[in-house]
Amino acid sequence: MATALYPGTFDPITNGHLDVVKRAAQLFDKVVVAVYAGSLKSVMFSTEERVALCKEALASTPNAEIVEFSGLVVSFAESIGAEVMMRGLRAGADFENEFDMALMNKKLAPQIETVFLMTAMEWQFLSSTRIKEVAALGADVTGLVPPHVVKALQAKLH
Numbered sequence: 001m002a003t004a005l006y007p008g009t010f011d012p013i014t015n016g017h018l019d020v021v022k023r024a025a026q027l028f029d030k031v032v033v034a035v036y037a038g039s040l041k042s043v044m045f046s047t048e049e050r051v052a053l054c055k056e057a058l059a060s061t062p063n064a065e066i067v068e069f070s071g072l073v074v075s076f077a078e079s080i081g082a083e084v085m086m087r088g089l090r091a092g093a094d095f096e097n098e099f100d101m102a103l104m105n106k107k108l109a110p111q112i113e114t115v116f117l118m119t120a121m122e123w124q125f126l127s128s129t130r131i132k133e134v135a136a137l138g139a140d141v142t143g144l145v146p147p148h149v150v151k152a153l154q155a156k157l158h
Contacts, residue, residue, distance in 0.1 A: 004028040004115070005082035007073045010035050011043045012149045013054050014131055016123035020088035021064055023117055031064045032080055038070040044132055044156055057146045074109035085114045091124045 004024050010017060010033070024031045033054055037047040045053065047068050058064040069076040077085055085105060087098050102114040119126075126144060135141050135153045142150050 002028055002083040003030045003032060003081055004084040004086045005032050005034055005073075005077045005080065006086040006088075007034040007036060007069070007076070009041055009043065009128065010050050010054055011041070011045055011128050012050065012131065012145060012152065013057050014123070014126050014128055014145050014149075015143075016088065016090070016119045016126040018057055018146070019120045019123055020086065020117050021058060022061055024086045024115075025061050025063050028084065029063060031061075031086065032082060033058065033064055033066045034069045034073075034076060035066065036070065036073075037068045045152070049152070053146075053149055053152060056148050072108070074105050074112060077112050078109060083112065085112055087114060087116050088119050089116045090119050090126070 004027070006021060006024060008017065021031055021033055035047060035050045035054060043050070051066055051068050054066045058066060073085070085102075087102070089095060089098060098116065102116075105112065105114060131141050131145055131153070136157055140150075141153065145153070
């Protein structure tokens with residue numbers, strides 16, 4: 001078994017992300033959840049907040065380690081000795097974007113394999129962007145994100 005890197009913005013972490021991490025944790029000795037600090041996206045939570053939310057969400061997954069990173073993801077993967085990069089796939093447009101990134105990463109670091117896990121059916125529609133949008137419009141996101149993330153969203157929005 002190997003070390004797998006699961007990079008992302010995680011703004012915020014959702015039950016779909018947790019599904020992928022927990023399943024990856026059964027396949028690999030260690031899963032490093034890497035929270036990207038240099039996001040080109042507009043983020044709601046600071047890097048420190050996102051790391052803390054991920055740590056709390058994955059506290060019961062002993063072989064998951066949460067860290068922050070910046071720069072090129074393959075360079076970070078090499079620096080921690082990751083042999084595998086994990087990516088979650090939802091239905092639809094995810095595949096093209098993820099496939100494109102995987103090909104570029106393979107060109108830059110041919111020794112690192114990308115492994116895709118399909119997100120469980122119940123989370124196929126879920127994204128951090130949608131969570132923030134509907135929460136900002138007053139919808140209850142309970143059951144879509146961990147309870148502590150619901151509270152963090154409410155605190156940010158009100």
